[in-house]
């Protein structure tokens with residue numbers, strides 16, 4: 001039986017309990033939420049050849065080549081360095097066409113394809129020039145270059161250049177347009193729109209091509225293609241993914257990481273200052289997950305994303321420690337990093353009389369953003385230099401002195417790492433991370449029932465039940481739901497929580513592009529064309545939608561348990577099996593409306609019927625809404641081809657009284673919405 005004690009005092013549910021966490025992992029932004037469709041748009045993801053790009057020719061007998069011109073090093077000859085647009089756009093692609101009878105051009109494969117949808121208008125833009133500089137600049141004392149001169153064909157480059165979205169074999173053109181290339185040795189940006197016909201079949205087997213039918217030498221940089229974006233934002237977000245996030249009603253967004261905040265080395269930390277302003281100013285950076293980040297998704301885009309969801313940022317600032325162990329000890333050398341964090345906070349919250357507030361206004365957002373929490377670093381329990389104590393203190397003192405309204409979060413949970421926890425003034429909030437299997441989740445679902453109520457508040461800043469790949473299966477969702485009942489029952493101390501990772505591009509490796517993801521068991525999956533939520537996604541949505549503002553105290557009796565299987569080693573060591581409950585629960589209430597949200601998780605293959613007592617309630621409406629996520633096989637899941645195999649189903653039940661019996665199906669998560677007034 002589960003008894004809800006409605007006549008007992010009720011603690012408040014944290015108003016920030018459910019939020020989101022994000023970082024550039026699994027192609028979350030480039031090839032994910034960020035709308036850009038061109039892979040490697042500024043050619044910096046290039047070892048020997050430009051990733052994502054290829055030469056295309058109508059006629060095999062034509063002679064043409066593409067070559068990267070790296071203009072970012074000062075030892076490079078002037079004629080190459082002269083091709084840089086600015087410090088960020090310092091590598092360009094040269095197309096040399098020496099013999100042509102059909103069309104010749106450069107093609108981009110997108111992020112595992114370019115999505116083609118009917119009646120859709122795409123915004124294309126790129127920098128292009130046909131070089132007419134036959135005699136590159138050279139000081140008198142410098143030797144003549146030994147490389148052979150470019151063919152004398154520049155004068156042919158002016159004229160129409162075709163831009164298209166077409167099938168990978170080039171036989172079907174889905175949308176096309178032209179620009180008229182001027183005769184100039186200087187870079188010029190061209191913009192055009194491409195619109196597909198109403199009868200086009202959706203596909204992602206498409207490429208983006210810029211082509212010519214004239215001889216010449218053509219230089220390209222910052223090639224971009226955007227589909228329609230959420231709220232038509234210029235440098236904006238993919239609509240389907242953004243809508244899925246808005247539908248979750250998150251209260252906050254923790255960004256930019258995760259490991260992505262820190263980078264492998266100090267120089268790879270999230271470079272927020274070079275993620276601002278026009279995309280022309282953004283060089284991108286190495287990232288932390290094996291591929292470069294374009295930083296099209298910059299600090300302002302993170303903030304606008306947060307705002308679009310009606311949420312608040314939880315801003316993580318780089319705190320002088322990177323993943324490979326590189327760090328800066330507290331003291332004068334750390335000061336520039338602390339100042340950088342203060343600048344970042346000013347960019348987010350400062351009014352337009354401040355330097356960085358004015359910069360934000362110049363970037364298009366005059367209104368300051370709301371901000372309450374700053375996280376100092378990420379997972380500093382990995383810090384083997386033991387420098388976090390000093391680093392945290394230095395950051396916290398500076399931030400809380402300048403911004404007393406802000407709360408600094410420590411990344412070292414005192415309960416798990418007592419010897420590493422920060423000393424001196426207790427942090428108001430600590431960030432705990434849990435990546436577990438479902439057995440671990442079931443075993444530890446009640447861990448917060450026994451937490452010290454006088455200790456720091458808890459932010460569960462990353463957690464997930466890791467079963468299933470690339471997205472989770474139902475069993476993982478049962479682990480998640482059980483864990484969430486524990487956080488919810490204890491949301492007087494667990495004030496914030498967010499699942500991680502949020503996104504995964506589900507593409508496997510192709511001949512030219514590697515596998516798209518680095519981390520198994522993610523919440524939302526997608527390819528270039530379609531997206532879907534895992535069973536865990538629907539659990540997140542359910543928990544956040546059906547939530548009261550008060551925790552209803554509850555007790556349970558005779559809840560069936562099951563034995564947790566032992567590993568071979570544990571059995572050999574004579575360890576006794578542990579039992580875990582098979583039913584998990586939490587109850588919250590909206591104090592104004594008198595609505596109770598009772599959540600029950602049944603983790604086993606058998607239907608379980610439970611007696612529910614609503615103790616101390618004056619009145620119960622006989623009719624209740626009931627929402628259930630379930631499936632016969634816990635290993636089943638949703639996929640790109642079966643996106644809605646496991647989704648919540650809503651129905652009503654009748655005949656409720658102060659005491660009633662309710663059946664919970666095998667492998668299910670249930671929310672009952674009960675009216676008490």
Ligand code: AHR
Pocket residue numbers: 023025257258259260378379462500501519
């Ligand atoms: O969520 C994936 C990674 O797990 C995060 O980047 C890191 O903080 C954690 O170790």
